[in-house]
Amino acid sequence: MNQPARSGLLGKSKMIGLGVMLGLLLVFSTVVVLVTFSVRNDIRLQMLDVDSHVLNLLVRNEIEQAEADAELVFEFESLGEVELWSALLETATLDGVFAVQYFDEAGELRQSSSELLVGHSVAESITHGLEEEGRHTVFSDELWLSDFADVDFSSDRRVAVSDIYLSLVSSDGNTDYGTARYLMDGSALAKQFSMLDLQLVRQASIAVGIGGALVLLIFWVAWKRLSEANARVLRHADRLTKANSELAMLARTSAVGSVTAHLIHGLKNPLAGLREVVSAGRSGEVELDEEEWKGASEAADRMQRMVQEVIGVLQDSSTGLSYEMESGELFRVLESRFTRVAEEQGIVFSVSGEGGVKMDSRVSNIVTLIVSNLVQNAIEATPESGRVGVTFSCAGPNASVRVEDSGKGVPEEMKGQLFSPVTSGKSGGAGIGLTISSQLAKHLGGSLRLLDTGEGAVFELEFPTEESFLEGVD
Template identity: 35%
Template sequence: MLGGALLTILIFGAVVALVAGQMRVGLREQILRREADALAAVAALQLDTRAAEYGALPLAEVPGALLVTVLQAARYRGVVAVRVFDGRGNLNAADGIVGELPPPSPEDWRRVVAGESFARLSPVPSGDVLLVPPEDSGQVLEAWVPLRRTGAPAVAGAAQFWLESGAARRELEGHDRRLWVQALAGWGAGSLVIGLGLAWAFRRLTVMNAQLRARSADLERANRELILAAKTSALGSVTAHLIHELKNPLAGLELFVAGQAEAGRDEDGRELAEASALTRRLRTMVNDVVAVLRDEQSAGAFFLPVEEVPALALAKVRAEASARGVSLEASGAGGVELAGRRANLAVLVLRNLLQNAIEAQPVGGWVRLETYVGARGAVAFRVCDGGAGLPEPVRVRLFQPCASGKPGGSGLGLALSHQLALQAGGSLELERSDDAGTCFRLVLAGEA
């Protein structure tokens, strides 16, 4: 950003310098031409006066007439020397010159014969050809003036003046100073405006870039959720039939394993008892899924008090908590109702969170479920434990399918819980996870 701004300001400075240089050349030409135009105007007036004196006789044919006219025009302007040429470019007369000077250049003669007056700062002619050296030994003001009467179609000749350059140079230097001061001030003001404009533009670009990155991240997250939702939806449509088909065989398997466990009292009996407990847990999960599928078909035709949701979730995990020596705590408010479909989905989410929390506790640990009722019927559930916090891989890919750290785990628990929360019209978020424990928060918006 800083490099681009400096480059822009430098380019702007180069443009200002170029424009100021062109203006300087134009101003110098105008100031010097003004000197030549003043001489030309006086010379034209003198030519008109002399023409009246000589009548029809051409001035170029009167010896010294052109020189006298030129000297009358230049006697008050600090003339050092002068040469007069006739209309054909021949030297007619000279004053203040003691040597020879080269003839006018073709370009100078072309311009002056065309009626143009012009002047320039020139070096003092070498060789001491000037009778009276100028005060400034370095430069003189050289002016070319056409000698033409007022209204005449052609010039009668031309005059080449050498004048003192001090006044003209001082005026030019003053204009140069003012021009460069103004150019510097303009460059400074313009640079400030450019800097502020670029700073504002870069700031806007930074904000827009941050917004774009945030929206890209949101879009990526939404795409992941859509993909996961599509997968779970497809999985649900395929497994709905399987769930119903598993229900009756699981019930028979549970009765068989329970009977075998009662019959045996040795090591095999204990293993059968554990198998019976796992079978009973699996049947409970199947029944929960069947209930949710039934609620989907009934489109939420019944309502449950909000206080029954944590009670149902705790009832489903109480036996496992007791077996692991983990205490369950519950607190919260009531007063609102949830549609049956949303309530059952919330029970599934809370049960999964409670089960994860119980499995993370040592013997003597605790798990707490809190219920809050907010404005417009919104409900929030908090599941907290005193464990060691979530593993780093789980925190990094929270609510995304990942490898489970538990034996036999699929790594889909939190991801499916997040999807179930969305299906219930709510959200699931991690409040904290550190050495002091973990807290999840399930929020359900109020009924529309």
């Protein structure tokens, strides 16, 4: 990986790390705030419950006292509205009580110490709370004093009020007298709430500060270790990239060596024949006829063609340039090269298969070298009136070429070492043609094998249509 790319990757990693860190701080702070608000609400409810509990005890005591003064004898006897209201008025004289109201069992207002509160009734939500706990409190710090007390305009002000509802029952619990409502001064409670909020804010700030510092410390340590690990990974990636390039270069060099070996192998026999013709012509020992000179010329042409083909492959491999070719072009090359040669030997030569398959040009060139060697071997091994056929097929990213002949086939003793450099079955052969072709097939990422069909020889070349063996090399 080059330095600009690495610097960009490290910069991006730092931005990601900063974003993660800020995200963690935000999540932690949010959790602390939510927990603080939950605790605040619980404490406020407990503080409100204390006032309503104390007032409830006082009201029950007054009801018991009123029942005792009324000298109730039978269980079905209960306080009347007048006696009950008198007991409630006794509690209205307590410090901080602005007003008191009495509602019957149906929730309708029966008595009120303030004419300004006439018309009010018990809401259903409050009735539900009374059924569960026997008391319900609503706190507000934005009520005007004139809403429930007869005061001058100049004396009107906003006050904090605890609106407390109490269920009224007889001392034995058998009689439901209704509901009492008390409006009490909540200024002291408002101060306590304010002090509570201030204390909770301080504690939350301390928690966020200390917790945030710990989060940052843990994240910094983790990030440092992660950065060190990332740096090691980048170093390993650089070494792997370099090793991959070197391996690809070795593969390219090896492929070039195999192609060169193919050239040497292909030139050996034509050169030997040409040398014999030239030597005979010079010595004058043998007078060469037109056919022999024609054969010598064809051998020279064949060598020239092979040199050009190999040079083309080497140039493509060294420059890295490639382009698309279709399998039909491979068919035309094989037909132009071997049709006339086969006819001269009385052999039927044919090429068939899918002609529109696209291939990389470098792959196509090497495939042409391999198949040409196979076809040349097949023609030499096929007797007169025989046949040699080439069949091309494609399945997905891979393609295959079969070269079949109607000759005697490969002897059993040679099948085990067919692709090893041993003595050839042909006169004057070095036995390395198939070895080189197999090596070239491996460089393509494919394979070359002999198929056991029971008649003649059938060689199958399988290869990928893209140059996979050099993939990733620039």
